[in-house]
Amino acid sequence: MQDPIFGWIEAERRRQEEGLELIASENYASPAVLAALGSVLNNKYAEGLPGRRYYGGCEYVDEVERLAQERLKTLFGAEWVNVQPHSGAQANEAVLLALLKPGEKLLSFALAHGGHLTHGSPLNSSGKLYTVEHYGVRPDTYRLDYDEIREKARTFRPKVLLAGASSYPRDWDWAALRSIADEVGAFLVTDIAHPAGLIAADLLNDPLPHCHIVTSTTHKTLRGPRGGVIMMGKDFDNPFGELTPKGQPKKMSALLDSALFPGVQGGPHMHTIAAKAVAFGEALQPAFRTYARQVIHNAQTLAHTLMELGYTVLTGGTDNHIVLIDLRNKGLTGRDAEKGLEKAGITVNKNLIPYDPNPPLVASGIRLGTPALTTRGMTESDMRQVAHWIDQALTHLSDDAFLSRLREEIREYLKAYPLPYATVASLSLGHLSAPAE
Ligand SMILES: Cc1ncc(COP(=O)(O)O)c(C=O)c1O
Structure with a gap:
């Protein structure tokens, strides 16, 4: 008898297929990425780095990790990378x-x-271990104010200035942030988890030339496996005076490698590193740039159509894949909107808006994102339809019959936009052959 877990996996695949996926941090990874994730590389321990492992039998996983590193360097123009963060x-x-x-x-x-949360929340180790101050957006424009960040940095004198966001619909001015960091003697670090794919496609400002260190996830706009990476545009002598056994200054890259392993992690997940390599290879293809451009066009069309329908889109639009909606003028909370939209087969997340009068589990807004729908092949005309469905659902939140009719309409519509994979059973590894000996 088949393990029921595969029944649940199939049910989840169907859920992903039949609904409108608008969670900004989600995407549909390709069959090749999923094949690498489900491969025998899961079985291999490989603590250390390629060529310097604590385990035998690493000749093939070394090649896998080297390829992942080289592709990531090319994708972002980085001199140094670590592809092991879980x-x-x-x-x-x-x-x-x-x-x-x-x-x-x-x-x-x-x-x-x-x-x-990992940028200094009291609930996360970053907030428990370090002394944290925050900057925010202006209350009138909901945009970053670089003068305010400079003022905060001058008085607080941080050792690390950290940029990057989970829900900010605008691009960042990396040069301005670097000049602030340099003025106060801080390291500039940015986390591009959300817009990484758009940056890789050269559609947003490039942080690599300006930031000392860049982190990212690999599964959002980058459309790979769940995972993380650390990158530097240029490695540099670490400023803490640590020396190598030969008396040379240790490079920052060496400190980062050892902070990750054994500082934070144990053995690297080699199946995930293989899947990262596949995703980076996909992102290096010209088709990925076309995809990333469409992600932005779709988000902009979604934002504009919702504004035409009377919704408050924070900052008046978007530069990236994220659309943030303040629902207060509609008399709705984020929590109620999220629940009602889900009944119609539209998946979003409630989101705090800056200066939100509501607590996080209620929230006054919702966050929408276009990476997943764009992977399904949707374009601007589909986004206009999606905006109208969102509006219809939000104006009939207490009418369950209406919401289930809408869910059916959406399910039918989505048949024209198949997922990049069909069923669990179709994920065969047969097409992968080993390189010649
Ligand atoms: C900006 C940012 N950094 C880090 C993370 C954490 O990534 P993960 O969930 O892969 O640990 C997220 C996830 O949402 C994020 O949005």
């Missing part, structure tokens, strides 16, 4: 561990304005 949280944890001693100062984007 996820975005571990990448951030390792970078902060390498740069800060307990009690030292971190200045980051406020969680309540769109930042991330």
Whole structure:
């Protein structure tokens, strides 16, 4: 008898197929990425780095990790990378561990304005270990104010200035942030977990030339496996005076490598590293740039159509894949909107808006994102339809019969936009052949 777990996997695949996926941090990875994830590389321990492992039998996984590193370097123009972080949280944890001693100062984007838990929340190790201050967005424009960040940095004197967000719909001015970091003697670190794919496609400002260190996830706009990476545009002598056994200054890359393993993690997940390599290879294809451009066009069309329908879109639009909606003028909370939309087969997440009068589990807004629907092949005309469905659902939140009719209409519509994979059974590894000996 088949293990029922595969029944649940198939049910989840069907859920992903039949609904409108608008969670900004989600995407549909390709069959090749999923095949690498489900491969025998799962079985291999490979603590250490290629050519310098603590285990035997690493000749093939060394090649896999080297390829992942080389592709990632090419994708972002990075001189140095580490592809081993299990996820975005571990990448951030390792970078902060390498740069800060307990009690030292971190200045980051406020969680309540769109930042991330791993950027100094009291609930996360970053908030428990380090002394944290935040900058936020202006109350009138909901945009970052670089003068305010400079002022905060001048008074707080952080050792790390951390940029990056989970829900900020606008691009970042990396050069301005670097000039602030240089003025106060801080390291500039950014977490591009969300827009990484759009940056890789050269559609947003490039942080690599400006930031000392860049972290990312690999599963959002980058469309790979769940995972993280750490990158540097240029490696540099670490400023903490640590020397190698030969008396040379240790490079920052060496500190980051050892902060990740053994500082934060144990053995690297080689199946995930293989899947990262596949995804980076896909992102290097010209088709990925076309995809990323469409992600942005779709988000902009979604934002504009919702504004035409009377919704308050924060900042008046978007530069990336994220659309943030303040629902207060519609008399709705984020929690009620999320629940009602789900009944119609539209998956979003409730989201705090900056200066939100509601607590996080209620929230006044919702966050929408276009990476997943764009992977299904949707374009601007589909986004206009999606905006109208969102509006219809939100104006009939207490009419369950209406919402289930809408769910059926959406399910029918989506048949024209198949997922990049069909069924669990169709994920055969047969097409993968070993390289010639
Ligand atoms: C900006 C940012 N950094 C880090 C993370 C954490 O990534 P993970 O969930 O892979 O640990 C997220 C996830 O949402 C994120 O949005």
